[in-house]
Amino acid sequence: MTSQRNAPNVARRNQSTRRAILTAALDLVAEVGYARLSVEGIAARAGAGKQTIYRWWPSKGAVLFDALLMLGEGQGDRPSELPDTGNLEADLTTVLHATVEEFNDPRLSEPMRALTVEILLDPALAADYTERLENPIKELKRRRLRSAQEAGQLAADVDLDVAIELLWGPLRNRWLHNEGPLTTQFADTVIETALNGLRAR
Amino acid sequence: MTSQRNAPNVARRNQSTRRAILTAALDLVAEVGYARLSVEGIAARAGAGKQTIYRWWPSKGAVLFDALLMLGEGQGDRPSELPDTGNLEADLTTVLHATVEEFNDPRLSEPMRALTVEILLDPALAADYTERLENPIKELKRRRLRSAQEAGQLAADVDLDVAIELLWGPLRNRWLHNEGPLTTQFADTVIETALNGLRAR
Numbered sequence: 001m002t003s004q005r006n007a008p009n010v011a012r013r014n015q016s017t018r019r020a021i022l023t024a025a026l027d028l029v030a031e032v033g034y035a036r037l038s039v040e041g042i043a044a045r046a047g048a049g050k051q052t053i054y055r056w057w058p059s060k061g062a063v064l065f066d067a068l069l070m071l072g073e074g075q076g077d078r079p080s081e082l083p084d085t086g087n088l089e090a091d092l093t094t095v096l097h098a099t100v101e102e103f104n105d106p107r108l109s110e111p112m113r114a115l116t117v118e119i120l121l122d123p124a125l126a127a128d129y130t131e132r133l134e135n136p137i138k139e140l141k142r143r144r145l146r147s148a149q150e151a152g153q154l155a156a157d158v159d160l161d162v163a164i165e166l167l168w169g170p171l172r173n174r175w176l177h178n179e180g181p182l183t184t185q186f187a188d189t190v191i192e193t194a195l196n197g198l199r200a201r
Numbered sequence: 202m203t204s205q206r207n208a209p210n211v212a213r214r215n216q217s218t219r220r221a222i223l224t225a226a227l228d229l230v231a232e233v234g235y236a237r238l239s240v241e242g243i244a245a246r247a248g249a250g251k252q253t254i255y256r257w258w259p260s261k262g263a264v265l266f267d268a269l270l271m272l273g274e275g276q277g278d279r280p281s282e283l284p285d286t287g288n289l290e291a292d293l294t295t296v297l298h299a300t301v302e303e304f305n306d307p308r309l310s311e312p313m314r315a316l317t318v319e320i321l322l323d324p325a326l327a328a329d330y331t332e333r334l335e336n337p338i339k340e341l342k343r344r345r346l347r348s349a350q351e352a353g354q355l356a357a358d359v360d361l362d363v364a365i366e367l368l369w370g371p372l373r374n375r376w377l378h379n380e381g382p383l384t385t386q387f388a389d390t391v392i393e394t395a396l397n398g399l400r401a402r
Binding site: 034035113116117119120121126152153154155156158159161162163165166167169170172173174176177178180186189190193194195196197198199200201 | 235236314317318320321322327353354355356357359360362363364366367368370371373374375377378379381387390391394395396397398399400401402
């Protein structure tokens with residue numbers, strides 16, 4: 001009886017400890033970078049035990065992954081639909097400008113970069129990431145482009161997954177590999193070039 | 202006098218030790234993967250001392266980088282010009298099919314992936330890589346596209362760096378992030394879609 005009556009308290013306390021750990025991980029990685037982030041450091045900042053963290057997560061990369069999912073959850077239960085005003089170019093501009101902003105925000109950018117590196121090194125984390133974050137987001141993009149295709153704005157024979165690569169890939173690449181300034185102007189040029197194509201007409 | 206007369210021998214011996222180390226690094230990374238690659242392992246395989254390696258390179262990532270440059274040098278002194286037959290689409294197809302082949306060859310792919318991860322973690326290595334490998338290769342791509350632009354095959358207002366992203370980015374992304382099978386068919390679709398654009402006409 002006692003343990004049953006205490007269960008909601010335990011769950012609430014666990015939930016609050018979990019949030020403290022995830023918040024500490026985001027704060028720390030933005031401050032010291034991923035290489036110097038450690039489970040010990042996260043534990044100290046969160047006022048939690050190192051063993052508590054290892055009970056819930058196998059690595060600092062896994063902690064960061066859940067921390068990023070927590071940030072996403074703050075904006076609603078699931079990744080939200082992309083805007084669909086009927087004007088594809090305007091909607092892509094809205095979405096890619098927001099992406100530029102995220103990539104330029106160290107509180108998001110630093111853990112995302114760290115997570116990307118971890119994923120490249122850890123197939124289990126990669127599979128988890130693909131299933132829980134990448135595939136749902138890609139499905140939203142596919143859905144927005146399909147709606148444009150059905151409205152006759154995209155060529156009927158365009159492979160939507162390739163279209164996603166052409167539109168979103170250049171921003172991600174420039175960000176991940178530090179290949180140039182990430183500006184809204186760059187996003188605009190990418191959208192215009194991908195929509196119009198490279199060929200002279 | 203003695204040391205001067207011996208200098209060419211020392212240089213030749215150093216050169217041969219250097220090649221043995223770089224070859225050992227390539228062999229090992231293809232066999233055991235990057236995570237399990239170590240300077241000790243490279244030294245043992247090359248029959249060289251660990252201190253010899255550390256005298257020439259600061260890290261296993263730096264060894265791999267030079268090993269990849271050595272592979273490139275095998276094909277001539279400098280990265281060679283991209284083909285220019287006057288037919289842009291055919292030339293892009295030749296080049297991107299070769300890229301698909303490289304990405305599917307574990308002896309190249311495994312060290313390239315490892316180097317990419319190291320570069321994401323090490324700004325000094327990143328700067329070296331950008332200067333010695335990435336910028337020269339990008340300049341070759343830019344030159345081929347500029348020639349197409351001058352021939353009136355590419356739109357006059359296309360930003361060539363964005364064009365490079367649209368053409369080469371999707372293959373690199375799919376390879377690096379394991380986002381789907383890397384086939385020549387995929388390369389063909391990317392080329393066609395980038396050239397023609399996404400818009401319905």
